[in-house]
Amino acid sequence: xxxxxxxxxxxxxxxxxxxxxxxxxxxxxxxxxxxxxxxxxxxxxxxxxxxxxxxxxxxxxxxxxxxxxxxxxxxxxxxxxxxxxxxxxxxxxxxxxxxxxxxxxxxxxxxxxxxxxxxxx
Amino acid sequence: xxxxxxxxxxxxxxxxxxxxxxxxxxxxxxxxxxxxxxxxxxxxxxxxxxxxxxxxxxxxxxxxxxxxxxxxxxxxxxxxxxxxxxxxxxxxxxxxxxxxxxxxxxxxxxxxxxxxxxxxxxxxxxxxxxxxxxxxxxxxxxxxxxxxxxxxxxxxxxxxxxxxxxxxxxxxxxxxxxxxxxxxxxxxxxxxxxxxxxxxxxxxxxxxxxxxxxxxxxxxxxxxxxxxxxxxxxxxxxxxxxxxxxxxxxxxxxxxxxxxxxxxxxxxxxxxxxxxxxxxxxxxxxxxxxxxxxxxxxxxxxxxxxxxxxxxxxxxxxxxxxxxxxxxxxxxxxxxxxxxxxxxxxxxxxxxxxxxxxxxxxxxxxxxxxxxxxxxxxxxxxxxxxxxxxxxxxxxxxxxxxxxxxxxxxxxxxxxxxxxxxxxxxxxxxxxxxxxxxxxxxxxxxxxxxxxxxxxxxxxxxxxxxxxxxxxxxxxxxxxxxxxxxxxxxxxxxxxxxxxxxxxxxxxxxxxxxxxxxxxxxxxxxxxxxxxxxxxxxxxxxxxxxxxxxxxxxxxxxxxxxxxxxxxxxxxxxxxxxxxxxxxxxxxxxxxxxxxxxxxxxxxxxxxxxxxxxxxxxxxxxxxxxxxxxxxxxxxxxxxxxxxxxxxxxxxxxxxxxxxx
Numbered sequence: 001x002x003x004x005x006x007x008x009x010x011x012x013x014x015x016x017x018x019x020x021x022x023x024x025x026x027x028x029x030x031x032x033x034x035x036x037x038x039x040x041x042x043x044x045x046x047x048x049x050x051x052x053x054x055x056x057x058x059x060x061x062x063x064x065x066x067x068x069x070x071x072x073x074x075x076x077x078x079x080x081x082x083x084x085x086x087x088x089x090x091x092x093x094x095x096x097x098x099x100x101x102x103x104x105x106x107x108x109x110x111x112x113x114x115x116x117x118x119x120x121x
Numbered sequence: 122x123x124x125x126x127x128x129x130x131x132x133x134x135x136x137x138x139x140x141x142x143x144x145x146x147x148x149x150x151x152x153x154x155x156x157x158x159x160x161x162x163x164x165x166x167x168x169x170x171x172x173x174x175x176x177x178x179x180x181x182x183x184x185x186x187x188x189x190x191x192x193x194x195x196x197x198x199x200x201x202x203x204x205x206x207x208x209x210x211x212x213x214x215x216x217x218x219x220x221x222x223x224x225x226x227x228x229x230x231x232x233x234x235x236x237x238x239x240x241x242x243x244x245x246x247x248x249x250x251x252x253x254x255x256x257x258x259x260x261x262x263x264x265x266x267x268x269x270x271x272x273x274x275x276x277x278x279x280x281x282x283x284x285x286x287x288x289x290x291x292x293x294x295x296x297x298x299x300x301x302x303x304x305x306x307x308x309x310x311x312x313x314x315x316x317x318x319x320x321x322x323x324x325x326x327x328x329x330x331x332x333x334x335x336x337x338x339x340x341x342x343x344x345x346x347x348x349x350x351x352x353x354x355x356x357x358x359x360x361x362x363x364x365x366x367x368x369x370x371x372x373x374x375x376x377x378x379x380x381x382x383x384x385x386x387x388x389x390x391x392x393x394x395x396x397x398x399x400x401x402x403x404x405x406x407x408x409x410x411x412x413x414x415x416x417x418x419x420x421x422x423x424x425x426x427x428x429x430x431x432x433x434x435x436x437x438x439x440x441x442x443x444x445x446x447x448x449x450x451x452x453x454x455x456x457x458x459x460x461x462x463x464x465x466x467x468x469x470x471x472x473x474x475x476x477x478x479x480x481x482x483x484x485x486x487x488x489x490x491x492x493x494x495x496x497x498x499x500x501x502x503x504x505x506x507x508x509x510x511x512x513x514x515x516x517x518x519x520x521x522x523x524x525x526x527x528x529x530x531x532x533x534x535x536x537x538x539x540x541x542x543x544x545x546x547x548x549x550x551x552x553x554x555x556x557x558x559x560x561x562x563x564x565x566x567x568x569x570x571x572x573x574x575x576x577x578x579x580x581x582x583x584x585x586x587x588x589x590x591x592x593x594x595x596x597x598x599x600x601x602x603x604x605x606x607x608x609x610x611x612x613x614x615x616x617x618x619x620x621x622x623x624x625x626x627x628x629x630x631x632x633x634x635x636x637x638x639x640x641x642x643x644x645x646x647x648x649x650x651x652x653x654x655x656x657x658x659x660x661x662x663x664x665x666x667x668x669x670x671x672x673x674x675x676x677x678x679x680x681x682x683x684x685x686x687x688x689x690x691x692x693x694x695x696x697x698x699x700x701x702x703x704x705x706x707x708x709x710x711x712x713x714x715x716x717x718x719x720x721x722x723x724x725x726x727x728x729x730x731x732x733x734x735x736x737x738x739x740x741x742x743x744x745x746x747x748x749x750x751x752x753x754x755x756x757x758x759x760x761x762x763x764x765x766x767x768x769x770x771x772x773x774x775x776x777x778x779x780x781x782x
Contacts, residue, residue: 081711109578
């Protein structure tokens with residue numbers, strides 16, 4: 001039902017998944033996780049594929065266990081505001097975690113021609 | 122007969138200002154040669170020009186042979202050289218290439234003079250759709266041209282429009298010659314709208330963030346005040362200034378002979394203040410003795426010389442430089458260039474030069490529910506400030522930031538102080554110091570080579586194929602196409618997570634001009650157009666990575682670029698939101714534990730439903746529009762097409778749908 005309220009954004013995310021090649025790989029739970037990730041707003045600071053940027057670190061393929069992930073999200077007192085179970089229920093956070101872990105591995109930098117300059121510096 | 126000429130007659134009768142000449146004194150026709158000799162008596166030497174570059178009055182007048190006012194008198198016409206022609210004579214001595222304007226009745230006298238008397242050359246009028254945009258154009262232009270532009274605005278409402286852009290320029294230390302029209306005398310002022318737009322003290326509105334203003338009472342007074350305004354504006358700290366031009370002063374015709382002594386003073390720009398020699402020596406001693414000296418710089422390089430001096434000083438000491446990016450202060454790929462707070466945490470000496478915010482540089486303030494704050498520097502770290510911030514300050518607006526105690530405060534222009542600081546450091550370098558410095562340099566080189574490339578490449582790859590397109594992909598695709606050109610970036614890059622600064626090589630002064638200064642949105646597009654105008658004679662490939670929200674404040678700047686044929690590659694960072702505010706709302710909702718799951722933070726923060734079609738927007742104003750580009754693989758061909766258009770001398774825009782940051 002939340003999807004109805006955010007059609008534009010969810011389709012953008014599905015498009016991300018398409019280009020990331022994830023549509024083939026992700027299972028249903030992870031796809032649902034993408035929608036939860038979107039409406040919970042994590043992308044605001046961590047970007048649509050959890051790749052991170054100026055306002056938040058990468059959280060896709062986090063090395064944190066679910067417990068550590070959840071502890072951080074619930075209790076952050078630093079630059080990230082805390083997200084309690086009241087606003088992101090446990091069931092949602094689990095889906096978010098699964099989604100972030102399911103995003104296909106990015107291409108190796110060595111395989112991307114445009115990145116070769118960076119290595120030759 | 123217009124009501125205007127009636128008022129002129131009335132004025133003439135009461136002989137209010139002596140120099141008014143209307144129909145009643147039409148017999149006293151003044152011919153152009155007489156008018157000229159009123160400025161320059163025959164045989165008198167031409168007023169000294171401020172530099173070899175500037176035309177003298179004689180030259181200026183020779184260039185504008187259109188200035189004939191010798192037509193016989195007809196009812197309802199004026200005879201003689203109007204006041205605003207004299208004003209143009211003054212402007213022509215100041216090496217002002219452009220005046221940007223949104224046309225206004227209170228400026229119609231000088232507007233007409235610039236075009237018909239001045240030949241619309243030096244200065245040439247640029248048309249802007251909004252005074253805020255015009256003033257931001259002047260702001261961007263200065264940072265490349267290093268000479269000021271005029272911004273001619275209507276009294277009151279025009280200046281109200283311009284005000285935010287003036288504040289940006291103030292915070293960013295950019296000189297702009299603001300000029301407005303106004304009429305104080307209710308007896309000659311047209312009733313209705315012109316009276317609504319008149320004010321006793323129109324400059325009051327922006328006085329807190331301009332360095333100087335005046336409302337001259339005569340043409341001689343205008344001459345002196347305009348030259349003074351230029352001089353004050355161009356003395357560091359560079360700042361905007363404002364001249365209010367009376368409408369009667371512009372439109373009236375001085376009586377013949379009234380201006381036998383009219384003169385235009387020459388501009389001798391004051392040399393900027395250098396740091397006091399003892400304080401400079403003490404700073405040098407501190408730097409030479411330090412284990413980890415760090416320079417933090419924001420607007421040190423006022424000119425290309427500042428950049429070269431900064432490199433010289435840093436290399437002399439092999440000291441880290443944290444460039445906060447108000448100007449192009451230091452090459453970003455230099456092994457001594459550092460980003461972020463880590464270098465400052467390690468420092469035992471911090472020298473802050475022309476900083477906007479020294480407190481914020483050496484303290485942490487985290488935006489949490491309980492606003493934690495505290496120093497990030499180690500205890501005992503010595504601190505020195507060098508800058509014009511101590512020379513010049515105003516009380517109302519808080520751009521001076523929080524108070525930061527330092528060990529030595531040098532109230533001086535940093536760029537002007539660098540040569541003596543370099544010299545003082547050199548005098549103190551003995552063998553032991555040189556060894557320590559060499560070791561520090563080697564360590565910096567090693568750390569730089571190993572860390573940087575891997576981190577950047579991994580981060581760039583992580584959303585390489587994503588749609589919306591990542592800032593990293595956008596920046597790498599662009600870099601591939603511009604790196605072998607003579608390029609310049611005229612926008613900031615925070616909104617795409619600083620990717621250009623992470624991967625492009627900035628080493629020339631003109632490749633980077635910093636940001637708005639006052640963080641007032643609506644600066645980006647027009648400032649880019651102004652900067653591109655200043656790059657145009659050099660034939661550079663100018664890139665503006667344009668935030669969508671900023672663009673929508675005043676998209677009319679695109680029209681100005683098309684109309685005046687200003688080549689500029691606009692690449693939309695179209696994340697369809699005022700994304701900063703999305704994050705603020707998320708933060709508030711999280712603190713308050715409500716609303717997140719409803720996406721409430723999307724209300725009044727996003728720019729979607731409907732989406733803006735920026736390519737069509739551009740096309741509607743005569744700018745080639747390409748996009749929207751959503752698939753990253755379509756990016757390179759789109760950019761290539763746009764670059765071809767820009768190289769042919771026109772602006773172009775590529776709409777790119779992007780990740781949030």
